[in-house]
Amino acid sequence: MTDIHIGFEPNARPEELNRKRFRDTLDRLLAQPNTPDMLVLSGDITDRGDEDSYQKTAELLKNVPFPIHMMMGNHDSREGMLHAFPDTPNEAGFLHRAFVADGLLVVLLDTFEEGRHGGAFCEKRRDWLAATMAANKGTPTLIFMHHPPVVSGIQWMDPAPGEQWIVNLGAALSGFEDQVLAIHCGHLHRQIVSQFNGMTVSVTPSVAPLVSMDLRPISSKKADSRALITSEPPTYALHRWENGALTTHYETASEWDVVAYYGPHLQPMIKHMEEEKVAG
Ligand SMILES: [Fe+2]
Numbered sequence: 001m002t003d004i005h006i007g008f009e010p011n012a013r014p015e016e017l018n019r020k021r022f023r024d025t026l027d028r029l030l031a032q033p034n035t036p037d038m039l040v041l042s043g044d045i046t047d048r049g050d051e052d053s054y055q056k057t058a059e060l061l062k063n064v065p066f067p068i069h070m071m072m073g074n075h076d077s078r079e080g081m082l083h084a085f086p087d088t089p090n091e092a093g094f095l096h097r098a099f100v101a102d103g104l105l106v107v108l109l110d111t112f113e114e115g116r117h118g119g120a121f122c123e124k125r126r127d128w129l130a131a132t133m134a135a136n137k138g139t140p141t142l143i144f145m146h147h148p149p150v151v152s153g154i155q156w157m158d159p160a161p162g163e164q165w166i167v168n169l170g171a172a173l174s175g176f177e178d179q180v181l182a183i184h185c186g187h188l189h190r191q192i193v194s195q196f197n198g199m200t201v202s203v204t205p206s207v208a209p210l211v212s213m214d215l216r217p218i219s220s221k222k223a224d225s226r227a228l229i230t231s232e233p234p235t236y237a238l239h240r241w242e243n244g245a246l247t248t249h250y251e252t253a254s255e256w257d258v259v260a261y262y263g264p265h266l267q268p269m270i271k272h273m274e275e276e277k278v279a280g
Pocket residue numbers: 003004005044073075187188189206
């Protein structure tokens with residue numbers, strides 16, 4: 001899950017929209033029949049990085065029965081994060097880490113820089129990532145980072161092409177592109193797939209309201225009354241690592257009904273489909 005933005009409306013009664021959307025998304029995740037090994041929250045956990053918002057987040061997460069990995073987004077603060085979630089690894093001031101789970105190297109990056117909306121990836125982080133990749137050469141790799149290192153076309157949210165932090169990221173991953181199965185991001189608040197130096201970049205839609213689907217140029221000189229943020233439903237991504245393949249599923253937390261249940265009337269169809277597979 002990504003971009004939860006707890007605390008956007010801290011005084012809303014009875015409950016702010018973003019807390020409701022987070023609860024709905026967690027409920028949906030916990031209701032589906034597959035048990036995740038971990039939950040990654042890839043940044044913009046809170047809207048202002050304040051302690052109250054992190055405490056409210058922790059409260060909402062307390063019934064999650066599997067490990068949770070907190071990541072930094074541009075709306076977060078490292079101090080607030082570490083205060084509410086003291087188990088978050090802090091390596092020389094950066095909340096990044098990497099671990100191998102079932103043969104998959106999972107890398108969680110920290111692209112936060114105080115005072116910036118856009119991403120950051122300094123030489124220290126570049127060197128840490130390069131060393132992490134070198135120590136795990138050949139291990140299939142899944143990278144999470146808040147800021148997508150791509151120009152998506154949503155101009156107001158995008159980096160300029162060739163920003164130094166993106167160059168640094170590319171340098172750290174140079175020579176390891178073939179082992180990076182996917183780079184999963186947040187920040188853009190929409191479902192987007194792109195490429196970075198031959199690697200697949202996917203953006204998981206936000207838990208908070210979405211960024212509108214508008215690829216026209218935008219000008220800071222003229223406010224043209226376009227839609228910027230929409231009430232489209234929250235979504236989470238479920239990443240499945242099985243038999244050496246990484247596959248990502250998405251589910252929204254909107255209202256919907258089951259249209260068909262698997263009863264005896266559908267058994268012949270399921271049987272036929274199974275037999276087809278055996279037949280190759
Ligand atoms: Fe965000």
